[in-house]
Amino acid sequence: MSYDFWIILTGALVASSCALLGCFLILRKMAMIGDAISHAVLPGIVIAFLVSGSRASVPMLIGAAVIGVITTFLIELVSKKAKMQNDAAIGLVFTFLFAVGIILLTVFADKMDLDADCVLHGEILFVPLDLFSTGTFIDFFPRKVLILCCVFWVVILALLFGYKGFVITTFDPFYAVSVGISAAIWHYVLMTLVSIVTVVSFESVGAILVVAFLVVPAATAYLMTDNLKYMLLISVGVGVLSSILGYVIATALDSSIPGAMTVALGGIFLIVFLAAPKYGVFGKRFFMKKKSDEKLKNANV
Amino acid sequence: MKELLEFLSLSNANVRFVVLGVVLLGASTAVVGCFTFLRKKSLVGDAVAHSVLPGICLAFIFTQVKNPLVLLLGAFISGWLSILSIDIINKKSRLKADTAIAIVLSVFFGIGIMLLGYIQSTGNAAQAGVDRFLFGQAAALVGNDVLVLGIVCVILMLSVWLLFKEFKILSFDAEFAQSLGFPVRTIEFILSTLTVLAIAVGIQAVGVVMMAAMLITPAAAARYWTNKLSVMILLAAIFGSLSGLFGSYISYTAPKMPTGPWIIIAITFIAFISMSFAPERGFYAKWYRKKQKVKSTMDENLLKVFFHLGESQNDLNQSRTLTELQERRYFSENLMRASLKRLARKSLVQPNNSEWQLSEKGIVEAKRIAKLHRLWEMYMSTFLKIPPDHVHEGAESLEHFFTPQLEAMLEEELNFPQTDPHDKPIPYNKTAANEL
Numbered sequence: 015m016s017y018d019f020w021i022i023l024t025g026a027l028v029a030s031s032c033a034l035l036g037c038f039l040i041l042r043k044m045a046m047i048g049d050a051i052s053h054a055v056l057p058g059i060v061i062a063f064l065v066s067g068s069r070a071s072v073p074m075l076i077g078a079a080v081i082g083v084i085t086t087f088l089i090e091l092v093s094k095k096a097k098m099q100n101d102a103a104i105g106l107v108f109t110f111l112f113a114v115g116i117i118l119l120t121v122f123a124d125k126m127d128l129d130a131d132c133v134l135h136g137e138i139l140f141v142p143l144d145l146f147s148t149g150t151f152i153d154f155f156p157r158k159v160l161i162l163c164c165v166f167w168v169v170i171l172a173l174l175f176g177y178k179g180f181v182i183t184t185f186d187p188f189y190a191v192s193v194g195i196s197a198a199i200w201h202y203v204l205m206t207l208v209s210i211v212t213v214v215s216f217e218s219v220g221a222i223l224v225v226a227f228l229v230v231p232a233a234t235a236y237l238m239t240d241n242l243k244y245m246l247l248i249s250v251g252v253g254v255l256s257s258i259l260g261y262v263i264a265t266a267l268d269s270s271i272p273g274a275m276t277v278a279l280g281g282i283f284l285i286v287f288l289a290a291p292k293y294g295v296f297g298k299r300f301f302m303k304k305k306s307d308e309k310l311k312n313a314n315v
Numbered sequence: 316m317k318e319l320l321e322f323l324s325l326s327n328a329n330v331r332f333v334v335l336g337v338v339l340l341g342a343s344t345a346v347v348g349c350f351t352f353l354r355k356k357s358l359v360g361d362a363v364a365h366s367v368l369p370g371i372c373l374a375f376i377f378t379q380v381k382n383p384l385v386l387l388l389g390a391f392i393s394g395w396l397s398i399l400s401i402d403i404i405n406k407k408s409r410l411k412a413d414t415a416i417a418i419v420l421s422v423f424f425g426i427g428i429m430l431l432g433y434i435q436s437t438g439n440a441a442q443a444g445v446d447r448f449l450f451g452q453a454a455a456l457v458g459n460d461v462l463v464l465g466i467v468c469v470i471l472m473l474s475v476w477l478l479f480k481e482f483k484i485l486s487f488d489a490e491f492a493q494s495l496g497f498p499v500r501t502i503e504f505i506l507s508t509l510t511v512l513a514i515a516v517g518i519q520a521v522g523v524v525m526m527a528a529m530l531i532t533p534a535a536a537a538r539y540w541t542n543k544l545s546v547m548i549l550l551a552a553i554f555g556s557l558s559g560l561f562g563s564y565i566s567y568t569a570p571k572m573p574t575g576p577w578i579i580i581a582i583t584f585i586a587f588i589s590m591s592f593a594p595e596r597g598f599y600a601k602w603y604r605k606k607q608k609v610k611s612t613m614d615e616n617l618l619k620v621f622f623h624l625g626e627s628q629n630d631l632n633q634s635r636t637l638t639e640l641q642e643r644r645y646f647s648e649n650l651m652r653a654s655l656k657r658l659a660r661k662s663l664v665q666p667n668n669s670e671w672q673l674s675e676k677g678i679v680e681a682k683r684i685a686k687l688h689r690l691w692e693m694y695m696s697t698f699l700k701i702p703p704d705h706v707h708e709g710a711e712s713l714e715h716f717f718t719p720q721l722e723a724m725l726e727e728e729l730n731f732p733q734t735d736p737h738d739k740p741i742p743y744n745k746t747a748a749n750e751l
Contacts, residue, residue: 040410045417047357096598097589101357109528110583113576120572138559191463210548222365222524223428226421233414264427270432276425283418295407 016213020142020156022261025275027214028163029227029253031169035208036247041184047086048228051205052212052221054085056115059213064122070207076209082209083202087109131259138271140216159216165214172207180204181242203279219272237290252282322567330567336461337559337574340517343468345555346475346532347513347547350506352534354488358413359401361527362420363514366397368427368523371448372434383463390515395424398507431474431550436644448518456520471509476729483504502621521575527577539593558582612715617683618663620644620674622681631678634670682742687714689735690725696736697729703736
């Protein structure tokens with residue numbers, strides 16, 4: 015398998031895992047919490063690195079899950095207990111955690127092969143070079159691709175088994191509570207998944223661009239359908255398509271791959287935003303016109 | 316200590332530039348941030364901060380020089396475009412505001428990262444330093460940068476001072492402003508422009524992510540201390556510049572340390588102190604008030620027990636043992652002892668051997684509380700038509716929240732009834748002597 019394929023596959027896996035979770039994030043009006051978590055995992059990553067002494071995946075994932083839950087918890091604490099308005103609470107908490115992460119990175123710079131650049135850009139270029147050395151057929155796959163695959167399946171399984179819970183707590187939390195489904199538990203499950211996906215993706219696409227993969231495919235799909243299942247499928251499609259397109263753009267311009275993937279995402283979003291059949295800016299006009307034409311026709315008959 | 320003095324004396328020209336720049340920046344972004352905070356648009360500030368990156372990169376690609384003014388212009392334009400895009404997505408589609416912000420933030424930033432990658436791959440010698448916009452490096456501020464910073468800060472402060480009334484009314488009640496004939500769109504435009512300007516100028520000192528905190532956190536912290544906008548702005552400016560000072564001091568003593576994150580640590584610390592200890596709105600003050608209320612409620616309930624015992628035996632002056640009180644209404648012994656001690660301190664009760672007795676003052680107070688309870692029961696059954704067997708619960712909690720004015724109004728409204736819905740006499744203090 016070629017070098018290009020692995021990179022595109024990495025992008026597609028990141029995009030798909032993010033897109034699936036992103037659908038629930040935007041439906042819950044929590045897009046900015048996704049942004050907050052993607053910044054806030056930084057200290058978790060650094061601390062996990064310092065404790066375990068390596069970039070091994072298990073401590074990282076634990077660190078991420080813990081810090082993700084802490085972030086949501088802190089935001090809730092500040093906005094509920096100290097009565098700060100929600101948007102400011104989000105801004106305050108994630109900038110603080112990010113600052114702590116950057117400072118830790120600087121202090122322990124000589125102890126770790128992780129720097130601020132990696133946080134921003136990710137190292138998707140090196141993904142195909144980082145192989146296992148177990149002597150079995152596993153060596154054939156890049157390490158990151160395998161990990162991303164696992165996480166992707168975790169997300170899929172979580173959504174399959176928890177579909178009902180996620181859906182009910184998303185659309186009607188009060189009803190959920192009345193039939194004995196804890197909105198809080200599903201909230202924290204979602205946050206944990208988001209943090210895990212963020213941490214795994216961050217090494218390949220960079221912390222901040224994870225936000226793009228979380229929000230943009232989901233938002234694009236949201237403009238195209240009213241059916242949640244279709245929305246999930248479309249968002250994955252958009253994610254995969256943009257990682258292919260992004261890779262093409264990046265090689266053509268010799269530029270940052272995750273950056274180009276985001277640009278592709280933005281482009282797809284723009285097209286859908288303008289032309290989506292029912293909810294696009296121009297599509298809406300067309301749709302309305304067709305509808306009123308039909309009405310007129312029916313009236314004449 | 317010596318380092319601190321050296322730092323504060325500003326004898327080193329470099330230090331002077333950095334300190335001046337960061338303090339000015341901290342103050343002026345905090346001032347603008349107050350308005351974005353009050354308009355609940357704090358996260359738009361975050362989006363703008365991320366979105367200036369492509370503008371900076373494009374300005375650099377076109378001019379190939381690192382002129383602070385040119386870069387500022389590029390940052391300004393793309394920052395403005397991002398605000399516009401958020402607005403359009405918000406208005407023209409069914410996506411919610413937060414999604415719109417997240418989309419614009421990440422896509423603009425992605426474009427920026429792509430352009431940055433392109434600049435780095437061209438290997439231009441002057442490119443070193445364009446990426447310092449990401450994390451900021453206040454220590455690298457030179458004379459020119461500080462001059463631009465200073466000019467922008469003066470513009471910001473002056474505009475806020477001149478348009479204070481307009482900004483204020485826009486932040487608190489935009490619809491009212493519109494109805495008064497204020498040009499709301501224009502004021503909004505100016506305010507957004509100032510916000511973008513503040514962010515664009517601050518990026519190179521503190522970096523993209525930290526910029527959001529410079530905007531949000533000082534305002535959020537200041538809000539805890541006051542309800543007055545002018546005081547809030549002043550406080551936010553002080554908080555902003557203090558943390559700027561702290562951040563640049565850390566960078567001065569440890570040159571490898573990035574300035575931005577330390578500024579954020581300082582300002583978050585200030586915010587934490589504010590939300591914990593500010594009088595009125597602070598967490599601790601609220602907790603303390605609640606605790607006091609629990610105590611005074613307990614005291615009032617105990618006085619009422621004295622009254623009820625006295626009423627049933629027609630002798631309010633009788634001393635009571637703890638068990639006697641507990642039999643009437645159960646409180647744990649510890650709670651009762653603590654409460655009696657407080658009441659004794661206010662000389663409402665007095666100890667009598669191992670028993671307790673209401674004082675003259677205590678009788679008056681106990682009657683007042685019993686009266687409030689019964690009056691309130693009366694009110695609920697007369698005006699709210701609640702059946703008499705349901706009124707006790709409500710009265711039990713509300714009797715502790717009456718002010719003297721409310722008390723007088725209630726008496727008047729009910730026209731001084733003699734009995735409550737359960738036909739118990741209402742103990743007015745004026746007639747106390749005659750009745751008992």
